[in-house]
Amino acid sequence: MKTIIILGSTGSIGTNTLDIVQRFPEEFRVIGLTAGGNIEKLEEQIRQFKPRAVAVSTEASAIELKRRCTGLPVDIVYGEDGIARVAAMPGAELVISAIVGAAGLVPTLAAIRSGKHIALANKEPMVMAGKLMQEEARKHQVRIFPVDSEHSAIFQSLEGHRLQDVRRLILTASGGALWTLSKEELRDVIPERALQHPNWKMGSKITIDSATLMNKGLEVVEARWLFDIPESRIDVLVHRESIIHSLVEYEDRSMIAQLGLPDMRTPISYAMGYPERMPLDLPSLDLTEIGKLTFSKPDHDRFPCLRLGYESLRIGGTMPAAMNAANEVAVEAFLNGGIRFVEIADVIRSTMDAHAAREIRGLDDALETDRWAREKADALVHALPH
Numbered sequence: 001m002k003t004i005i006i007l008g009s010t011g012s013i014g015t016n017t018l019d020i021v022q023r024f025p026e027e028f029r030v031i032g033l034t035a036g037g038n039i040e041k042l043e044e045q046i047r048q049f050k051p052r053a054v055a056v057s058t059e060a061s062a063i064e065l066k067r068r069c070t071g072l073p074v075d076i077v078y079g080e081d082g083i084a085r086v087a088a089m090p091g092a093e094l095v096i097s098a099i100v101g102a103a104g105l106v107p108t109l110a111a112i113r114s115g116k117h118i119a120l121a122n123k124e125p126m127v128m129a130g131k132l133m134q135e136e137a138r139k140h141q142v143r144i145f146p147v148d149s150e151h152s153a154i155f156q157s158l159e160g161h162r163l164q165d166v167r168r169l170i171l172t173a174s175g176g177a178l179w180t181l182s183k184e185e186l187r188d189v190i191p192e193r194a195l196q197h198p199n200w201k202m203g204s205k206i207t208i209d210s211a212t213l214m215n216k217g218l219e220v221v222e223a224r225w226l227f228d229i230p231e232s233r234i235d236v237l238v239h240r241e242s243i244i245h246s247l248v249e250y251e252d253r254s255m256i257a258q259l260g261l262p263d264m265r266t267p268i269s270y271a272m273g274y275p276e277r278m279p280l281d282l283p284s285l286d287l288t289e290i291g292k293l294t295f296s297k298p299d300h301d302r303f304p305c306l307r308l309g310y311e312s313l314r315i316g317g318t319m320p321a322a323m324n325a326a327n328e329v330a331v332e333a334f335l336n337g338g339i340r341f342v343e344i345a346d347v348i349r350s351t352m353d354a355h356a357a358r359e360i361r362g363l364d365d366a367l368e369t370d371r372w373a374r375e376k377a378d379a380l381v382h383a384l385p386h
């Protein structure tokens with residue numbers, strides 16, 4: 001029986017994680033949950049999974065949740081500090097890190113520093129402070145298991161092989177909702193259109209990131225730190241069907257890939273059960289039904305965000321954190337109708353141009369960069385003519 005804590009339990013990854021817990025009640029016990037503001041869903045989860053403690057973003061949410069959960073044996077705390085306390089509470093072996101965005105950095109680091117293994121879906125902290133997270137993980141003898149389907153595929157394709165034999169990592173990209181649109185058509189895309197991902201049902205931020213290809217840019221940075229490999233040896237391949245989740249090429253030119261239907265419960269369960277494979281009662285991949293798989297190169301002209309990911313790594317230090325924060329601000333502005341789809345890349349580009357990168361020596365460098373870049377990106381958003 002593994003005891004677990006889920007950060008971001010009300011989200012897409014969080015609910016998929018709880019689906020696995022529900023399927024394997026003998027294998028997992030949930031002792032802590034955290035959410036942002038979806039009190040209704042969190043209340044349901046408390047009643048079903050009976051965690052010892054939960055945390056929410058605001059005091060108002062905590063007050064409302066306490067009212068709803070009167071008589072239930074659960075501690076309810078709030079704020080960034082409360083979420084970090086639940087992330088670090090004693091008694092858990094594994095923390096599923098599934099908050100969206102930079103908000104996950106402090107609690108994920110708190111979980112690492114308290115010696116818990118991490119199943120990492122929340123890629124933004126790795127982008128902001130990957131080196132620091134890996135150093136802390138080593139110091140506290142913590143393993144970070146990837147949940148992102150691409151990184152899980154690479155992790156699985158590396159199993160039983162020597163890192164020094166790896167030639168390159170190849171991340172596959174679906175291309176997102178807008179891959180077939182021309183540059184002119186991209187100018188007029190509305191959020192509802194960009195949110196229609198062809199293969200995956202995910203939270204809104206990552207779905208927009210998939211449409212801009214910034215998701216792949218973030219994943220290149222994530223892969224750099226998860227697998228300790230320079231960006232010059234990480235490639236991206238557009239594969240619309242999302243069946244091959246990623247590949248590793250070895251020095252003898254042999255390639256090993258991991259395949260499966262696009263269902264996040266497979267990589268989540270692998271990270272949760274490692275090294276065991278959970279017998280998931282899901283449909284099997286039928287390659288005869290799929291017929292053919294297609295591949296193409298990324299289009300940097302229509303989707304410039306992927307290049308920004310590589311560039312942020314080449315510059316290094318605080319630049320990926322600045323890029324990440326600008327992206328979060330720009331995506332939110334797009335979703336709220338404040339900027340055009342194509343301006344997301346412009347806001348990130350201009351924020352990066354204005355940023356003087358410096359080394360990340362500790363958490364404060366990442367957090368301070370995040371604050372600075374948010375202000376800068378916000379000013380850029382408001383300066384755009386609308």
Ligand SMILES: NC(=O)c1ccc[n+]([C@@H]2O[C@H](COP(=O)([O-])OP(=O)(O)OC[C@H]3O[C@@H](n4cnc5c(N)ncnc54)[C@H](OP(=O)(O)O)[C@@H]3O)[C@@H](O)[C@H]2O)c1
Nearest residue numbers: 008010011012013035036037038099100103121122202203
């Ligand atoms: N979804 C996928 O299939 C997928 C695949 C690979 C990687 N990922 C990564 O996994 C992470 C989660 O993605 P998702 O799609 O599950 O996102 P999501 O559906 O939007 O869920 C996000 C979760 O984070 C919570 N949250 C949001 N802002 C917060 C804050 N400021 N403080 C505390 N909690 C906060 C939300 O709480 P409330 O809803 O209660 O407000 C929710 O529980 C992202 O980093 C994403 O890139 C996701």
